[in-house]
Amino acid sequence: MNISSRKHVFIALLDDHALVLRGLNDVLSDNPDFNIVGTFTSSNELLNCLKNTHIDVVIVDYELAPSDLDGLNLIKTLMRHHPTLSILVVSAHYNPATVALALRGGAKGFIGKNRPFEEIQNAALEVSRGRTFIEPQMAQELAQQQQRGEVLLTGNYNEENVQHALSLAALSPKEQEVIRCFLTGMTVTEIAEKFNRSLKTISGQKQSAMRKLGLKADHELFIVKDELLKSLQI
Structure with missing residues (x-):
C-alpha cells in the first residue's frame, strides 16, 4: 500500500x-x-x-x-x-x-x-x-474461569489458595467497583464522592458485597487484600 x-x-x-x-x-x-x-x-x-x-x-x-x-x-x-x-x-x-x-x-x-x-x-x-x-495466557485463564462458573479475584487457581480467594461472580458491577476502591485504601466517603453516590448507597453496596463474599468485618477484607496485592504485585 x-x-x-x-x-x-x-x-x-x-x-x-x-x-x-x-x-x-x-x-x-x-x-x-x-x-x-x-x-x-x-x-x-x-x-x-x-x-x-x-x-x-x-x-x-x-x-x-x-x-x-x-x-x-x-x-x-x-x-x-x-x-x-x-x-x-x-x-x-x-x-x-x-x-x-x-x-x-x-x-x-x-x-x-x-x-x-x-x-x-x-x-x-x-x-x-x-x-x-x-x-x-489471559484468554486461557478466562476460559478456565468460565468453565468453572466463577471469577477468582486473585486469579490464582492453586487448590491450596482457593479457600483464600474471592469469587466476584455474585457481585454486581457497582459492588465490584466499591470493593476495588476500598481495597486501594479509599474511605467510604471518598468512594461516594468519586462515583457521585450517597454515603448510604456506598455503605450499603460495600456491606452487600461483603455478605456475598462471606466476610463479616473490614479486617477480614484486609486479610484478603494482602492476598490480592501479593498476587497482583502492585
Missing part, C-alpha cells in the same frame, strides 16, 4: 502518570499507521477532546486518581456517548476478574502494563479493526 493512501488510526491516551503516557506515546508513535491525537491525565480532558475530535481508539488505565472517573464507570460512559469507539485498557490490575469486568462493560481489549512493547502495538491495531484483544 502506498504510504499516502494508508489509513491512519487516530489514538488518544489516558493515564494519570506522565511517565506512563510518555512511554505509551513513544512506543505507539513507532508505528506509522498510528496518529496520537492527544495524551491526557484525567478523564474529563479525554471526554472534552472526544466532543470535537475524531478518535478511533482510546487507550486508558483502569485505575486513575481517587477523585477521577475510572474503571467500569469510565468504560460505560465512553461507550454510552461514543458507541463506535474502540477501548483498550492498559493496566497493572491484570487479573481475570478485572479483565472480564472491563470486557463486559464494553472494552475491546485489555493488556497488562508488564507486557512487551510490541504487544501493545498489536493490541491497539487489533481493537482498531473491531476485534477483541486478550493475550493467550
